[in-house]
Amino acid sequence: MLYQKYQPAPHLRPFVECYYVWENAALPAQPMTVESPPNGYGSLVFNYGDPYRLQTQKNGTKVVPASFLSGQSTRSYQLQLQGQIGMIGAVFRPAGLNSLFGLPMYEFVDERIDLSAILGDGIRTIQERIAEPNSVIGRIRLLETFLSNQMTRTNAITDRTDYVANLIVDKRGIINIHALMDELYVCRRQFERKFLQKVGVSPKYYARIRRISYLCAQLASKHWNVDDWHDVIYRAGYYDQSHFIREFTGFTGRIPSLYVRDNVELANFLKS
C-alpha cells in the first residue's frame, strides 16, 4: 500500500497544501473501508484505479465520479475500496480552490462533483492523461501543470480571507474569531460573506471543523491509543467533556469512545 504526500512547487503553495498519491501493489482479498473525519480541506481527485464508493450519512452509498472536486466536509465519510486502488489528488489550502478557480465554495460543502460538470469537458484530457501508465512523479507533474496553467489563466492571488483561513488552520481552530475581526479592522458582514464564498462555511464553523480535524489527526497518530481523555480535550481547546462529546458526535456521528474503537482511519496509511 502506498499513500504518499508531496509538496507543491513554491508558486502554488499559497493555494495547494499538498498532493497525494494512493495506490496498492497487490489486489486485496477483501474490500477495504477507510473512514475519514472532516479535515478542513477541499480537493481535486483523479481516480485511475477501479471505481470506488463513498458512504455518507446523508447520501448512503454512491459510486464516486472518476474525477471530482470536493469541498469542505462537515461529517465523517467512509471510502469503500476494492480491486486496484489508484488515485492522485491535490489538497487545497482552505480558500485555495476559490482563489484558483473562482468557485463559490459554499455550494460544494459535503459534495463530490464531477469535474467535467464544473470545469467543462476540457478536464477529460487531463483525466485521460493521468489514467495512462505513468510514474507517480509523472502524474504529479501533469496535475501541477494543470494547476499552474489555471493560476496563470486566472491571475490567482491570495487575499485577507486566505490569510485568516490559514491562521485558523495554524491555530488548530483555537482562535477567537470576533477578536480577530477587530484586530484586522474588517466589517463582520462582508468578512463572513467572503469567507463563506471562499472557504464554504462561516469562520466560526471552520474553526470548529479544524479543532475536530486536529484532534482526530492526533488520535490517529497515536494509533487511537488514548491514555488520558482529559488531556486530549484540554489540548484541543474544548471547554469541558460535554462540549467535546457534543462536538465530536456532531461531526463524526459517533461518541468518541465508539469512534476510537471502531475506526480504521485514512491517517493509518500515511507515511510521514
Place this chain on the structure above:
Amino acid sequence: MKTTQTDSLTDLTRKGTSIEFFSAYQERDIERMMALFDPAGEFWLMPLGPDPQGTIGDLGRNFWTGVIGAFPDIDNTVDKVTADGDKIICNVALFGTQTADFAGITNKGLRFNSDHIFIFRFNEDDKIEAVAIDWDHTSFQQQLGV
C-alpha cells in the same frame, strides 16, 4: 430519470438560492426574500407547532415583516448550507436587538443571538415551495427577558 450529475448541479443552484435568501434578509428586503418562494408554499415555525401554520406568501411575509420591524438591526451568519434530497438545510446564527413588542414578547431592549436551522424544500422550477424553521425557543425567550 435525472442523472447523479444533474442532481448535483441542481443542488448547487438551490444552495445559491438559499444564500440569496439570507443576503436579502440581511438587507431586510422583504420583496427580494419573497421573490424566491412559491407564495402558496408551506410556512412552518417548528417550535410553535407540529404542522405548518400557514402559507409563505401570507404568514411568512407577515412574520418576516414583524421580525424586521421589532428587530431593526436583525442580521445573520450562515454557518453552512447542505443538500438533502429536494431540501436545502441551512445552519444560521440570527441576532438582533429588540425595539418593539414581538409575538407576545414585551420589548425590553435586549439582544438575542440564536442558532437556527432553515429547511427549504424546492419544486421542479427551483422555487422554494416550503420552509421550516427550527430554533431553541426557550433560549430565545430567555435572552429577550421572558
